[in-house]
Amino acid sequence: MSSHDKVAIVTGAGTGIGKCAALALLKDGYRVGLVGRRKELLEQTAADAGGGNTLVLPADVGDPDAVKALFAKVKQTWGRLDVLFNNAGRGAPAIPMEDLTYEQWKAVVDVNLTGMFLCSQEAIKIMKIQDPKGGRIINNGSISAHAPRPNSSPYTATKHAVTGLTKCISLDCRKYDIACGQIDIGNAATEMTERMKNGVMQANGTVAVEPRMDVAHVGSAVLYMAKLPLDANVQFMTIMATKMPFVGRG
Numbered sequence: 001m002s003s004h005d006k007v008a009i010v011t012g013a014g015t016g017i018g019k020c021a022a023l024a025l026l027k028d029g030y031r032v033g034l035v036g037r038r039k040e041l042l043e044q045t046a047a048d049a050g051g052g053n054t055l056v057l058p059a060d061v062g063d064p065d066a067v068k069a070l071f072a073k074v075k076q077t078w079g080r081l082d083v084l085f086n087n088a089g090r091g092a093p094a095i096p097m098e099d100l101t102y103e104q105w106k107a108v109v110d111v112n113l114t115g116m117f118l119c120s121q122e123a124i125k126i127m128k129i130q131d132p133k134g135g136r137i138i139n140n141g142s143i144s145a146h147a148p149r150p151n152s153s154p155y156t157a158t159k160h161a162v163t164g165l166t167k168c169i170s171l172d173c174r175k176y177d178i179a180c181g182q183i184d185i186g187n188a189a190t191e192m193t194e195r196m197k198n199g200v201m202q203a204n205g206t207v208a209v210e211p212r213m214d215v216a217h218v219g220s221a222v223l224y225m226a227k228l229p230l231d232a233n234v235q236f237m238t239i240m241a242t243k244m245p246f247v248g249r250g
Helices: 016-027 039-048 064-078 102-127 153-172 191-197 216-227
Strands: 007-011 031-036 054-058 083-086 135-140 178-186 236-240
Touching (some): 083 216, 178 216
Parallel strands (some): 135 178
């Protein structure tokens, strides 16, 4: 199948990495379901792509009924699903773990982990019975799937869990010709990382400015993973600003 025959869903498609990945897929010819909480941002993504080959699907990925409805809408409209980019995510305030509220913890878990599980479930249900059978699920893991920043327990815990979910999907869905990989992103230049230009807390308690990279590189990487034939898979990819303090001791 060419890209012009393929269908993708991108969660968190209204801003940042999700928007960049959605635009890269659309430019390559995919039809893309744009998922996010804020309809106006999704509509802007669709407009930036020229308006064609998109479905604007406002939804909370932590809501099981909303997730079932959006996947049903994509299947009803386009008949199949070839790629799911599980990108939606959120963090909590950078405060000591003991000061976090239950509500702050749960809000992160609901989106970063439960939302990814719910979307993957619905994608698998479509992919395993369609013709041609199979598809690809790409999970946004983050550098935090490997190492934490200070005061980031909800975000880091969920991103470590994403790695386990990625491995389980890869193992359990081989028989359906569904490939699953994870992209771990470090310091892409988006609204979320604007604070890094003024300095962010480091592990030793100091504050330092951190280099960032053009988010377009992430969109290109997601597109590369998406376009592989289903007998090949990028299981884990780390794409990061070369000089960010991650490798080694900072």
